[in-house]
Amino acid sequence: MKKWSFITLLVIVLTLLPISQIEWNTKAETSQFALSQNEGFLHDAPKSETNIKDGPVISGGLMPKANRSYTYEPSFEDARKKTYIAAKNTALNNSIELLEDDYIGYTYIENQQQLSLGVAYSDIFFFSLSYPMKEKTMITDTDYHYDGSNATTQIFVESTSATVKTKAGTFQNVVILNYPNGSKLYLAKEYGIIRITDFEGNITTELIAVQ
Numbered sequence: 001m002k003k004w005s006f007i008t009l010l011v012i013v014l015t016l017l018p019i020s021q022i023e024w025n026t027k028a029e030t031s032q033f034a035l036s037q038n039e040g041f042l043h044d045a046p047k048s049e050t051n052i053k054d055g056p057v058i059s060g061g062l063m064p065k066a067n068r069s070y071t072y073e074p075s076f077e078d079a080r081k082k083t084y085i086a087a088k089n090t091a092l093n094n095s096i097e098l099l100e101d102d103y104i105g106y107t108y109i110e111n112q113q114q115l116s117l118g119v120a121y122s123d124i125f126f127f128s129l130s131y132p133m134k135e136k137t138m139i140t141d142t143d144y145h146y147d148g149s150n151a152t153t154q155i156f157v158e159s160t161s162a163t164v165k166t167k168a169g170t171f172q173n174v175v176i177l178n179y180p181n182g183s184k185l186y187l188a189k190e191y192g193i194i195r196i197t198d199f200e201g202n203i204t205t206e207l208i209a210v211q
Helices: 006-015 017-022 032-036
Strands: 069-072 082-088 095-101 104-110 114-119 125-130 138-144 150-166 169-178 184-188 192-197 203-210
Touching: 150 184, 150 192, 150 203
Parallel strands: none
Antiparallel strands: 069 082, 069 203, 082 095, 095 104, 104 114, 114 125, 125 138, 138 150, 150 169, 169 184, 184 192, 192 203
């Protein structure tokens, strides 16, 4: 497994600084292939008191659909508009690439236990979120280490039934995940990430077009 130099990691982290605002974990010691085969970890947390009505339990289907283009503004990296082409990654089971250019972009990996997102063709991951996702409960974001150990962060599932309107359209049954720092991640079936907001509610990433 490849070890990344400090300079390489620093450049990647600085390039992807806006994406780090939702407290995604950097998993520089774990290969994407190993993670795609991992069983994952589920966390049965006590229910929290909210006014959100019960929505569907989500156990998959949150990766973008292949053979489409996804345009974000702000993008994952900065305020500029960027378009990514989605395609199946033939080297990894159950994975979809979102590429801006050859080998530049992101990789989603999904199985029955978890949904993960990382930098394409690298060992760096931003999150590994456990399934199932049920409203008003906690799930885990697992950080896998090179030595086989792991650490987890508890994420609150604010909703699995939200209706969210973006420039790309109106999405139903959106999953809203609330991170400990107050930032939020919005995921839609067959589209993946449609919005990210910071702790003040400002949009830092948003899907604006799908073709």
